[in-house]
Amino acid sequence: MGLNSGWSGTPGLKNRFLIISLAATGIFLLLLMRLWYLQIISADAYLQLSEKNRLRYVPIEAPRGSIYDRDGALLVDNRPAFGVSILRQDVEDTNDLLTALSGYLGEDLATLQERYAKGKRLPPYRPLPLAEDIGRDRMEMVQENAQDLPGVLTVVRPTRAYPYQESAAHVLGYLGEITEQQLRSPEFYGYRTGDFVGKSGLEKHLEPYLRGREGERRLEVDVRGKLLRNIQTRDPFPGNRVYLTLKKDLQLAAEAAFGDQAGAAVMLDVHTGEVLAMVSRPSFNPAAFASGITAEEWIHLLKDPRHPLQNKAIKGQYPPGSTFKIVTALAALKAGLITPSTVVDCKGSLEIGDREFRCWKKEGHGKTNLKKALKESCDVWFYQIAQDVGIDRISEEAMALGLGQSLGIDLEGEKDGLIPTREWKRKRFGTRWYDGETVIASIGQGYVLTTPLQLAVMTAAVANGGTVYRPQVVKKIVDLAGNVLVENTPQVLEDNPIDKKNLQAVKAGLEAAVNEPGGTAWSRRLEKIKVAGKTGTAQVVKLKDKDSKDNDEGKIPYKFRDHALFVAYAPADNPEVAVAVVVEHGSHGGSVAAPVAMAMIANYFGVDVEPQADKVPYAGD
Amino acid sequence: MFDRRLLTHFDWVLLGMICLVASIGIVNLYSATGSWETGGTPVYIKQIYWFGLGIAIALAVCVFDYRHLEYMGFFFYGVNVFLLVGVLLFGKTTMGATRWIDLGFFNLQPSEVMKIVIIITLACHFNRKGHAFGHNLKELLPPFSLLAVPVLLIMKQPDLGTAMLVVFIGMTIALFSGIQKLTFIVLSVLGVAGACGGWFLLHDYQRERIYTFLNPERDPLGSGYHIIQSKIAVGSGGFWGKGFMKGTQSQLSFLPERHTDFAFSVFAEEWGFVGSMGLLALYLLIIIWGLYIARRAADKFGMFLALGVVAMLFWHIVVNLGMVIGLLPVVGVPLPLFSYGGTSMVTTMIGVGLLLNVSMRRFKF
Incomplete structure (x- = not known):
């Protein structure tokens, strides 16, 4: 056998190498075509899917429109209602935290634990609401001790306020949580469970005008839903002002x-x-409905023989x-x-x-x-x-x-x-x-x-x-x-x-x-x-x-x-x-x-x- | 004793390309696992160690003349088959599969070693019995039997991916050695029939993978999840990619197995079509260069050896890429030099060593 002799001299071997090289190249081209399809032709669709993976949208409630009398006197406004929510991912010890909070909020530990357990079905990036409308003093107390309360957020929600209490309550109407049935109707497209809507009076009649456009926080989350950062916030837009003919x-x-x-x-x-x-x-008093009326109060109003909820004028x-x-x-x-x-x-x-x-x-x-x-x-x-x-x-x-x-x-x-x-x-x-x-x-x-x-x-x-x-x-x-x-x-x-x-x-x-x-x-x-x-x-x-x-x-x-x-x-x-x-x-x-x-x-x-x-x-x- | 001429003929081109791909792979692993809060050595550092070990092994494999393997091929084969039987008897079971023999300091995976050994074995066989005019069925029976024994043992573990790769490597060598037309047709028919029959021998999870491959959306959170997320990662990379360390699919952990089997998805997401095409070109160059080494081999044995290694690299690349871009079902096949893992690195670098060996001894002395 000489140099490069023997097998390499076999007739057709050159062709075999050519064929095998072409075959390998062909298969690689197939892979490249697939990459072309994924990364160029379908790139936008896949980019959207990847954005959907990582982005979550958390709505920010918009203040409802204010209502004035014919001369511009304020009849219905919004006040900030302070609440406490919990970002679960940042909590170190749930029991310690709830115990500390029960002191600041003046609520039973058991009640807080129950609410916490109930809120666990929310995704981790969604703050879990623990207490609502706690008043400025308690809110400040929580904020002062925020250092020792990892995971606690104080939140502000615009809530209906009525400077004249019961006055014109039947004309103005009251709010309530949206019902399942309403959620299914096209009239309430874009509403979510837990939203407040007008249930009577002008709050109901003028719902589309009074409801503002909700804002939105864009969050980046990882595969477990853990909040990584706030990417963008769109501020909510308050509802329209309504002027009444009333004096x-x-x-x-x-x-x-x-x-x-x-x-x-x-x-x-x-x-x-x-x-x-x-x-x-x-x-x-419609204020009782503004942040959710208790069943007791509701039944009391319904059972009153003098029908306080009915607008007798109409x-x-x-x-x-x-x-x-x-x-x-x-x-x-x-x-x-x-x-x-x-x-x-x-x-x-x-x-x-x-x-x-x-x-x-x-x-x-x-x-x-x-x-x-x-x-x-x-x-x-x-x-x-x-x-x-x-x-x-x-x-x-x-x-x-x-x-x-x-x-x-x-x-x-x-x-x-x-x-x-x-x-x-x-x-x-x-x-x-x-x-x-x-x-x-x-x-x-x-x-x-x-x-x-x-x-x-x-x-x-x-x-x-x-x-x-x-x-x-x-x-x-x-x-x-x-x-x-x-x-x-x-x-x-x-x-x-x-x-x-x-x-x-x-x-x-x-x-x-x-x-x-x-x-x-x-x-x-x-x-x-x-x-x-x-x-x-x-x-x-x-x-x-x-x-x-x-x-x-x-x-x-x-x-x-x-x-x-x-x-x-x-x-x-x-x-x-x-x-x-x-x-x-x-x-x-x-x-x-x-x-x-x-x-x-x-x-x-x-x-x-x-x-x-x-x-x-x-x-x- | 060591011929200085061997150094002059050392294949720096191949080693250079191998180092380049491995380096890209390590940089990619840095990105894929950068967000991990782990104690101990980071994954990409470990991969550097493995690659260092791999280079050492490849060089060690170069040192002796590959022709010595000709006499030891069947011995290796026997030992390896013995080990595969051993795996089934006293192997370590993890995740429903028995693949390893615990040697105390090291987990040996005989099925992985078989990829190299089958190359040597078949090279030996075709070197002796081969001729250039195409083999008939009778002539093919011995090599196919040599192939079938370890493949069946590996399938029993079960490790369908490795078994399949061993078959692909063996078939490539056999095909290249020449098969008569009629024999080829008969074998093809038998192959298709065998595949259909094999369907019933598959494990449920293996069938599941094939169902899922055919329609990943049927189980988007279960077995289809990997492939869907991988396609999203690759596709969302677009033309230019999202940038190094900026792939949301990988950085935010939506992509599973992103340091091992799906490492390419990370790369494709961050470097886009341009990067993917570049990497593909590099791999193809290595393949073509490997074929060039085989073409120039000093003897038949060297040629089959080089060809087998090329086949091994080629099928790993194609099966892995085909899997992560949704062309093939999900089988756990790593991307050579790119996926994290000592076993894959060692096997690949032994193969590279063999290529270097054949390449530097292309002239007869």
Whole structure:
């Protein structure tokens, strides 16, 4: 064998080496193509996946928008609520830490341990909430000792604050944790478990405007979810500012005038339909809901027989009682069946068919015309004319004035009330309409139901000559840069101008009721502002042989006592505002509901409610 | 006694390329394990020690003339098979597999040694019985039997990856020695049939790996996790890479086994397509250079020896890269000179020593 001889000289060996080299190169090219595919063609997709691996997003809650009254007085704001959270990865000894914290926070060790155990399902980079809303003092104590509390974070969460506590709580509404059902609905896209959302009132109605845009912390984590660093923070963006049509001082005055009584009051601007005050009593403190209400408090509110959570101004449906006589009178005048001077002789009761219908005044009003009928609220006068007018005309007039339908106020849950018609009764009960039913409907009893808001709208329509405006509580919504997002302008729902003469006749009666001796609200008149109004008493139950004396407080149980109503507008000659007040089980409109209305009117016009020297004892319905 | 001419013919090119790849590998390990809070010697330092030992072994392997191995090939083979049987009888069991014999100071892994020994054994066989006109089935029976015995023993451990590599090495040498066309076709058919039959002999975890390879997303947190995370690491590197020590997949531990089997993923993530291509080119150069050594070998035995070593390096590289970039199922095959591990380093460097040996003795004296 010589140099490089033998095997290497084998024919075809050169080819074999060539083939094997090419094969190896080919396989490497295959690997390279795969790398090309991964690192160049799919690079972006894989980069995203790798970012998803290492980045976690922790939302930062945005403060909800503030709510102001029409003049810019703050009604709902946010305050910082301090809490303590724990970053588990930095904790050295859980038991030591919780023991130390239980001292600073003034909470049981067992409670803290329970919360800690519950929070362990959160990923390690998410701070585990241990205590919320602990107050500034405790927070400072924790912060001063932070050195000895590894893993403890003090956190600040914007929480709803209500400078006027219970005031206007029903209009403003309250917050609560989002429900499972809401989370599933497309309306709440982007919300998370544990988020607070509006549950009632404007907080609910204006949720999309009030909720801010949440901020976000971008965290880098490793494969175990351990937080390595904060990469980026996007600050939260607060919700929009909402300006209401309410007047704060008026609202407070109305609520003060209500005292402990239950009921509702609404004051409107008669030329715009703007709600100047809306009261529902008893009220609740929405602050209790701001950081999660306890089950106990919640049940207590729900079980209260006086329904503090219900906004009675729009959800309470009451028989309007004698305040409805305004409607009956206008219907009769419009039909031309009576004139202002039509006289009925009231003898204290009227027999129709085989039934006797009583006037509230046993001894009767004697010869009574329209003005006197309204002023002294004579029932018999209305019983008499109602038989000619008939239910259809009365219903038609009531609806034209805004009763019997929801008015589209910008609050959720407004009720329709009820204005009965023959058609309605046939559908509802399958029976025909009886004349006797017309008679009691004419004085706002029987089937007739109205909300305090509807009564205020009706009164405003009478005051302005027949225009029904959509009642509104939101004036405008402004973003943080000052851009106006929503600006509400008056909206006319119905415009049925009332014949001048007819209007004049009715208004004269309403003015007399307040401003002439013998009027049902005479004792509550204001010296400086001429108010026109109508009292009302709504029967809750029919008492046999009911006697006006029996109806006095104390003699019958609270829940069977009549509701007291009063509707009014002022100033009588050139009306600006209309008000309706319902005091539940308050017995007599003149003595209980009228003072609330007068206090509101006095506050609106900036006058005092002078004590009336010539106050007469209770006079009528 | 030591011929000075051998020094002049020393293959500095091969040694240079080997050192270059190993250095890149060590730098890469520094990045892959930099974030580890470990007591003791850092992984990359240990790898430097292993590489130092490897160089020493390679040089030691150069010192004697490789032709002496021709007389000892079958002796080595016998001892190794004996050790493989020993493993099955008194081996150390970890993670469901029995692969090591505890020698007190050292854990011997006979299956790893078999990669070298099978090269020597088959080189011996084809040196004596081989001819250039293509072997028929009968002629191939003895070498295939030589291959089958250790392969079956290794599969029994079970260590599918190593068994497969031993088969690949053996088949490459056999194929190169020449096989008749008809025999090749018959063998191919038998091979496919055997693979199908072998499916039923596989362990559940091995089948699982193949399922997962075919569709990693079927178990993204379990057995598919490795391959998904590795593809994310490689792919997210993009063209230029994320930069040294800046690969989030590896630095934040999303990539498992990143200092051993998945070391290349770390490299690809941090150095991108450019780096991967460079490393691939270096490996290919080593392969081509190894074939060049085989081509120039002074004798048939040297040629088969060099070719076997090249086959060993080649299949390790291809199987490992194919695995980390999602072309092949996950089998625990390290990337030579790149993955951390003493056993792999020693085996590789013995092979490198053999290449150097054949290369420097390419001229007959």
